[in-house]
Amino acid sequence: MKPEVDQILxxxxxxxxxxxxxxLPPGFAQGSASLLGIMMMLSAQEYERGAEIRAAExxxxxxxxxxxxxxxxDAGLKSLVSKAAATExxxxxxxxxxxxxxxxxxxxxxxQAHAEEHxxxxxxxxxxxxxxxxxxxxxxRLA
Amino acid sequence: xxxxxxxxxxxxxxxxxxxxxxxxxxxxxxxxxxxxxxxxFRARYDAGNGEIERxxxxxxDPPASLIETDRTTEFRAYQAFHRLGLPVPEPIALxxxxxxxxxxxxxxxxxxxxxxxxILNPDPYAANRDKIGRQFWSVLGQIAKADVKAIGLxxxxxxxxxxxxxxxxxxxxxxxxxxxxxxxxxxxxxAIRWLKRNPPPPAQKISIVHGDYRTGNFLFNAAGEIRAIxxxxxxxxxxxxxxxxxxLDPLWAHGDPTHPAGLIxxxxxxxxxxxxxxxxxxxxxxxxxxxxxxxKGLAIWISAACEYAEGRNTDAVNAFSGWYCxxxxxxxxxxxxxx
Numbered sequence: 001m002k003p004e005v006d007q008i009l010x011x012x013x014x015x016x017x018x019x020x021x022x023x024l025p026p027g028f029a030q031g032s033a034s035l036l037g038i039m040m041m042l043s044a045q046e047y048e049r050g051a052e053i054r055a056a057e058x059x060x061x062x063x064x065x066x067x068x069x070x071x072x073x074d075a076g077l078k079s080l081v082s083k084a085a086a087t088e089x090x091x092x093x094x095x096x097x098x099x100x101x102x103x104x105x106x107x108x109x110x111x112q113a114h115a116e117e118h119x120x121x122x123x124x125x126x127x128x129x130x131x132x133x134x135x136x137x138x139x140x141r142l143a
Numbered sequence: 144x145x146x147x148x149x150x151x152x153x154x155x156x157x158x159x160x161x162x163x164x165x166x167x168x169x170x171x172x173x174x175x176x177x178x179x180x181x182x183x184f185r186a187r188y189d190a191g192n193g194e195i196e197r198x199x200x201x202x203x204d205p206p207a208s209l210i211e212t213d214r215t216t217e218f219r220a221y222q223a224f225h226r227l228g229l230p231v232p233e234p235i236a237l238x239x240x241x242x243x244x245x246x247x248x249x250x251x252x253x254x255x256x257x258x259x260x261x262i263l264n265p266d267p268y269a270a271n272r273d274k275i276g277r278q279f280w281s282v283l284g285q286i287a288k289a290d291v292k293a294i295g296l297x298x299x300x301x302x303x304x305x306x307x308x309x310x311x312x313x314x315x316x317x318x319x320x321x322x323x324x325x326x327x328x329x330x331x332x333x334a335i336r337w338l339k340r341n342p343p344p345p346a347q348k349i350s351i352v353h354g355d356y357r358t359g360n361f362l363f364n365a366a367g368e369i370r371a372i373x374x375x376x377x378x379x380x381x382x383x384x385x386x387x388x389x390x391l392d393p394l395w396a397h398g399d400p401t402h403p404a405g406l407i408x409x410x411x412x413x414x415x416x417x418x419x420x421x422x423x424x425x426x427x428x429x430x431x432x433x434x435x436x437x438x439k440g441l442a443i444w445i446s447a448a449c450e451y452a453e454g455r456n457t458d459a460v461n462a463f464s465g466w467y468c469x470x471x472x473x474x475x476x477x478x479x480x481x482x
Contacts, residue, residue, distance in 0.1 A: 027183075028172035035459040038263075042466055098326070105327035112333055116340075128481035131330055135477040138470045142263060 006044040013040035042140050053137040054097035058089055060130045061104040068111060068123055077114055080107055145170045145182075148244065152184065152201060155243040156250070159236050162188035170201075177447065177458045178376055179214075180205050183253050198255050199235065203248035205456060213376070215239065216299060218249045220351065220375035223294040229285060230361075232371050254371040257362035260405065265398050267358070268405060271367030276406030277415055278369045279361070283390060284419025286372075287350045287383030296351055301380030306345040308382035312435065313338050316442040323442075323449035330473045330480075331445070334438040337480055343431035346382035347422050354378050356386045357395040358404040387416055387424070388432030394440060394471050434479060437472045444469035 003011075017037035024030045065085035072078040084107040089100055108127065115123040153167040165188035175181025182201040187194060204214065214237065221234040233252040241247060260267035268275050291297045302311040317335050320328065354377025362371040390404055391412070397405030403412055413424050448465025450456040 025171075028174055028181075031174035032459060035463060039459050039462055039466075042463075046466075102326050105329055109327055109329050109332050112329065113336060116336060125481075128477065131333070132477045132481055135330065135470070135474040139474055140467045140470055142467070 004047075006047045009040045009044035009047065013037045013044065016040065038142070041142075045140060049137075050094055051092050051097060054094065054101055055089055055092070056137065057134050058097065058100050058104055060133060061108055062087065064126060064130050065104075065107065065111070067126065071120075071123070072111075072114065074114065077110060081111055145172070148182070149184070151244050155238065156186055156236070157188075159238075160188060160190075162190070164189060175202065176374060177450075177456055177460045177464075178205070179203060198253035200232070200251050200253045201244075201248055202251070203244055204246040205458075206246075213300070214247055214249055216378055217374075217376040219296060219299075220353075220378040221251060223296050223351075224286070224289070224372070224375075227285075227289060227294060229282060230369050230371050231375075232373075254362050257364050257370050259360075259362055259373075260358050260397075262359050262395060262397065266405070267397065268363070268367075271363070272402075272405070273407055274367035275363055275369060276402075276404070276412065279358075279390075279404060279406055280412045280415040281419040282369060282372060283353075283356055283386055284416040284422075286353055286356070287386065287416070287420040287422060289351055291349060291351055291380060294351070296378075297380075299351070299378060299380050301349075301352070302346075302382075303349065303380065304345075305347070305349060305382070308346045308349070308385070309338070309343050309431070309435070312381060312385065312439070316439050319442040319446050323446040325445075325449055325452055328441065328445065330476050331438060331441045333480055334434065334441070334476050338431070338435055338438065341431065343382075343384075343428040344425060346384070348383065349380050350383040350386075352379050352381040352383065352385045354386070354389075356390050357392070358397065358406075359395070382432065383420060383422060384424070384428055384432040385435070387413075388429060388434075388436040389439070391429075391433055392436045392440065393475055394437075394468060434476070437475045437479070440472040441469060441476070444472065 017034060021030055021033045021037065024033055062085050065081045069078055069082045069085055072081060084104055087100065087103070089097055091097070112124070112127045115127060149167050149170040152170065153165060156167065157163050157165040165186055168185045168187070170182055170184040172180065172182050179202040182203070184199055184201060185196055186199055187196045202214070218234050218237040221231055224231040225233050232254055235250040235252065237249040238244070239247045302308040313335060320331055353372070353375060355374050356372070360372070360374045361369050362373065363369050391409065393400040395405070396403050399405065401409060403409055406412065417424055444464045447461040448469065451461035451465060
């Protein structure tokens with residue numbers, strides 16, 4: 001599909017901020033239109049990478065759960081983590097990836113709290129590696 | 144729409160200021176954050192000793208607010224610190240009844256001829272960076288120094304006891320996250336657990352905490368003078384280190400965290416704050432409050448994203464906050480808490 005969505009958004013953002021915003025009266029209208037232009041620019045970034053970062057994050061969490069499950073003594077949590085590790089992304093639609101991501105994050109929060117309660121430092125470090133990678137991937141660039 | 148608002152405002156102020164001939168002109172909406180609609184206007188009226196024209200600001204509640212904030216608190220904070228002689232606009236009128244302008248609002252003096260920094264501008268203060276920096280941290284120290292009873296704000300919302308400040312604030316913002324998160328937030332949850340496990344020492348005193356003291360929330364002129372500290376809507380009682388931690392947060396650093404708020408070096412900022420406040424900075428306590436600041440940021444951005452996603456307030460600033468600012472603070476906290 002040419003032009004791609006990200007190109008349309010990026011060029012529309014440039015047109016809005018470069019040609020149209022300066023013609024608006026200073027103040028609320030100009031400020032709001034500029035921010036809409038920035039959101040279009042960020043949306044262009046997100047269109048290109050959105051599916052990839054969600055799929056990568058989901059894969060990272062499942063890999064973590066596969067490693068962690070055997071060392072969890074609590075039977076309920078062990079079962080939850082094992083089941084989450086066995087899930088998979090059946091669709092690359094953002095809504096489907098988000099739904100999987102939400103369920104995996106819920107399990108991750110419980111697993112991290114468990115690791116803290118049991119002073120399992122290596123598991124805590126491993127979880128933070130996943131969270132740091134996720135935070136890095138989701139950063140948005142303004143330039 | 145502004146014509147109707149202008150007429151309504153004229154009728155209200157004519158009665159409020161006992162100036163039947165009062166005329167409102169040049170009413171125009173200006174940027175002012177998502178939690179209030181902000182307008183500037185001119186009011187011409189006879190103040191008893193001849194006709195005057197005043198530049199004024201109207202801050203009206205939006206249909207839905209980013210964070211539920213109390214406009215009475217905001218108005219009273221403006222009153223108290225204006226009287227104290229800090230650079231704060233003079234508040235003129237507070238109206239909680241929705242009859243006059245459909246929603247509660249207040250009116251205050253407009254400080255003209257000034258700029259406000261955008262957090263997206265890498266160097267908003269240019270040659271005045273040091274001069275503004277010294278004032279910025281000194282004014283924050285003076286806010287911390289103010290006696291809450293003497294300035295009439297001892298009844299504001301917040302912690303009453305020095306050992307209760309941290310718990311009060313964590314509970315407040317945890318509830319915001321509980322109420323507004325539309326997807327699980329592992330980093331925010333980990334931060335809340337860390338803050339609870341590692342409480343800071345009791346506050347040195349109970350101060351007025353501005354609540355959003357940062358770059359972008361003050362006006363400065365071309366001579367490098369800070370003329371107005373704005374946006375007191377989250378003012379409350381608490382630990383003065385809370386404001387310091389928020390002002391030092393890297394989100395407000397214009398890309399250079401070694402110069403928080405895009406101003407002077409961190410060590411100089413803290414030294415000036417200590418001198419102005421008469422308080423000492425305990426590095427461990429400050430570390431806790433800086434961590435809290437990023438968690439509070441997350442809570443605000445989560446709430447902003449919720450407002451936008453649920454259609455209650457579709458100001459683009461809420462979408463921006465829910466994307467850019469949320470991702471930024473997740474990164475800051477992940478780096479900090481994984482050490």
